[in-house]
Amino acid sequence: MKSKVVPLRWEGSRWEGHLQMLDQRRLPHSEEWLELGDVEDVARAIEDMVIRGAPAIGIAAAYGFAIGMRNYSHDPMIGVESQAANLVERLMNTRPTAVNLRWALDRCRRLTKGFSGDLRELVEVLFDEAETIFAEDRENNRRLANKGAELFGCHCRVLTHCNTGGLATGGFGTALGVVRALAHQGKLEKLWIDETRPYLQGARLNTWECLEDGIDATLITDNMAAHFMAQGKVDAVVVGTDRVAANGDVANKIGTYGLAVLCKYHDIPFYVASPVSTIDLETPSGEEIPIEERSAGEVLRAGECLIAPEGFDAAHPAFDVTPAHLVTAIITENGVVEAPYGEGLAEVVEG
Ligand code: MRU
Numbered sequence: 001m002k003s004k005v006v007p008l009r010w011e012g013s014r015w016e017g018h019l020q021m022l023d024q025r026r027l028p029h030s031e032e033w034l035e036l037g038d039v040e041d042v043a044r045a046i047e048d049m050v051i052r053g054a055p056a057i058g059i060a061a062a063y064g065f066a067i068g069m070r071n072y073s074h075d076p077m078i079g080v081e082s083q084a085a086n087l088v089e090r091l092m093n094t095r096p097t098a099v100n101l102r103w104a105l106d107r108c109r110r111l112t113k114g115f116s117g118d119l120r121e122l123v124e125v126l127f128d129e130a131e132t133i134f135a136e137d138r139e140n141n142r143r144l145a146n147k148g149a150e151l152f153g154c155h156c157r158v159l160t161h162c163n164t165g166g167l168a169t170g171g172f173g174t175a176l177g178v179v180r181a182l183a184h185q186g187k188l189e190k191l192w193i194d195e196t197r198p199y200l201q202g203a204r205l206n207t208w209e210c211l212e213d214g215i216d217a218t219l220i221t222d223n224m225a226a227h228f229m230a231q232g233k234v235d236a237v238v239v240g241t242d243r244v245a246a247n248g249d250v251a252n253k254i255g256t257y258g259l260a261v262l263c264k265y266h267d268i269p270f271y272v273a274s275p276v277s278t279i280d281l282e283t284p285s286g287e288e289i290p291i292e293e294r295s296a297g298e299v300l301r302a303g304e305c306l307i308a309p310e311g312f313d314a315a316h317p318a319f320d321v322t323p324a325h326l327v328t329a330i331i332t333e334n335g336v337v338e339a340p341y342g343e344g345l346a347e348v349v350e351g
Contacts, residue, residue, distance in 0.1 A: 001142065001145070001172075001180060001181060001184045002213075003165070003166045003171060003172050003173070003180060004212055005167055005171065005209050005212055005213065006022075006166055007056045007059075007166070007168070007169075008020060008022065008051065008056070008059065008060060008063070008134075010063070010131075011035070014123070014124065014127045015070065018035045018036055019035075019037075019041075019042065019067065020033045021033065021045055021060070023050050024049065024051060024204075025048070027167075027208050028207060028208035036064075036067070039064045039065070039067055039068035039071070039087055039091065040090070042063065042091070043064060043090050043091055045060065046094040046095055047094045047095065052163075052168065052201070053167060053168020053169060053240070054099070054100040054168070054242045055100050055137050055168065055170060055174070055275060055277060056168050056169055056170070057094075057100055058098070058100030058133065058137075058277060059104065059130070059133055059134045059170055061091045061101050061105055062105070062129060063130045064087070064091050065084075065087050065088070065091065065108040065109075065126060065130070066126035066127045066130045068086075069084070069112070069122065069123050069126050070123045070126075073119040073120060073122075073123050080112050080115045080119070080122065081112060081113070084108075084109050084112040087105075088105050091105055092105060095292055096290040096291075097242045097251055097289065097290060097291060097318065098243065098278075099242070099243040099277075099278060099279075099280040099283075100242075100277050100278055103278075104133055107129060107133065111125055111126060111129060112126075133170075134170045135170065136170075137169055137170030137171075137275065138169070138170040138171040140275050140276070140277075141169055141171065141172040141177045141275065141333070142172055143333035143334075144174060144177060144275060144331055144332060145172065145174075145180060146181055147331055147335065147336055148178035148273055148336070149181035149182050151236075151269075151271065151331070151336065152187055152236065153187070156182060156187055156189060156235045156236060157190040157192070157233055157234055157235045158179055158190070158191055158192070158235065158236050158237070159191075159192040159193075159225060159228070159229075159237045159238075159259070160175050160176065160191065160193060160237070160239060161194040161202065161222075161239050161252075161253060161255055161256055161259055162194070162196045162201045162202060162252065162253035162255075162256070163201040163202065163205035163206050163209070164177075164239070164273065165177070165180075165205070165209040166209060167209060169275075174240040174241075174274065174275060175238040175271075176206065176209065178238050178271075178273055178331065179191055179238065180215065183215050183216075190218065190233070191210070191215060191218070192218055192225070192234060193206045193210070193217050193218065193219045193220065194221075194222050194225060194255065194259075195220065195221050196222065196253060197302075198298045198301075198302070199294075199318075202219070225259060225262060226262050229262055229263075229268060234266075234268055235268065235269075236269045236270075236271060237260075237263050237269070237270050238271045238273060238331075239252050239253075239259070239270075239272055240253075240273055241273075241274045241278055242319055243278060243280050243283065243289050244272070244274050244278055244279045244330060245280060245283045245284060245285045245286050246281045246282075246283060246285070246345060247284060247285045247286075247341060248330065248339065248340075248341025248342070249285050249286030249289070249321050249324050250272050250274075250321065250327060250330075251286060251289045251319045251320070251321050252319060252322065253318070253319060253320075254317055254318055254319055256322055257320040257321065260322040260326035260327065269328040269329075270322075270327055270328050271327075271329055271331055272329075272330045272331065273330075274330050275332060275333060276333060276348055276349055279332070279349050281346060281349060286321035286322075286323065287321075291318070291319050291320070291321075292318040293316060293317060293318070294316045294317075294318045296313065296314035296315070296316055297314075298316055299314035299315070299316050300314050324339060327341075332348045334347075334348040334349075334351055335347075335348050
């Protein structure tokens with residue numbers, strides 16, 4: 001089971017080098033790698049959607065933290081813990097919904113607590129941590145994908161929403177990872193890709209990943225899902241998530257909740273693929289999950305093309321919350337959790 005797709009890579013030595021990020025805004029038409037050499041570059045790349053997808057954002061933030069501490073070590077004007085607090089604040093204020101950002105930055109910041117040794121050693125430790133978070137995510141995705149694939153029979157026809165593949169993670173993917181595993185095992189008959197209005201992650205990114213890795217798929221607009229379900233052409237929906245609350249409510253790309261409601265009506269299983277790093281036991285339910293509001297311009301346009309009068313009012317919540325009772329199961333690298341979610345989620349987080 002291989003995938004060539006990764007969202008970022010390190011180039012050069014830790015002390016002179018920089019983070020390279022595949023500019024996802026340019027896909028699928030061109031593959032451009034940006035070079036990022038300070039924390040501000042990384043924070044802007046997350047804000048501007050150069051990189052997106054909950055686990056990938058967490059990995060980028062960990063590298064941003066290490067780069068920020070490296071650059072500071074050349075001219076340390078304030079204490080290490082104050083610098084760490086500044087880096088966390090900048091990186092946390094990029095996108096609010098994906099909890100992986102906080103999860104990764106907590107791991108990095110913990111390493112700076114009470115630090116009083118050689119700053120160069122700390123920088124090495126922080127780069128080690130960023131690499132570990134990156135590698136762990138890839139490995140966990142593969143475990144998750146194998147566990148998820150066990151839930152499916154032969155000849156399955158799966159629908160997915162938003163990009164959850166190698167681009168959105170350390171590689172391989174969560175929901176798209178399950179699809180990759182199914183394809184590898186010869187169990188996938190059909191993949192339906194929702195275009196994912198308004199940012200078009202499905203149309204632009206899933207299509208590109210499927211072409212890269214040779215997965216046969218069909219693109220549909222979001223409003224076609226009900227039609228194909230009614231025709232009996234969808235056996236299951238698998239999506240990723242930006243945050244799973246302690247009670248099993250799931251925040252994911254806008255449109256996910258509608259799919260879950262459709263699944264309930266058509267009696268189709270609705271699966272959520274979530275690495276443990278996306279489970280937030282500190283947030284009791286979906287009501288407390290912050291939902292990012294993005295610009296109206298992204299709704300008024302389809303890609304570059306203006307499709308409504310310039311300046312017309314438009315709403316753009318980037319995520320919605322699917323209540324736990326609509327979720328058939330949450331697939332993690334540590335096991336598959338079914339309702340009631342509270343206890344099961346705590347167990348998989350515990351490992
Ligand atoms: O706005 P995005 O593109 O960052 O949203 C991404 C999603 O909603 C994904 O489905 C989610 O992060 C899971 S990625 C493995």
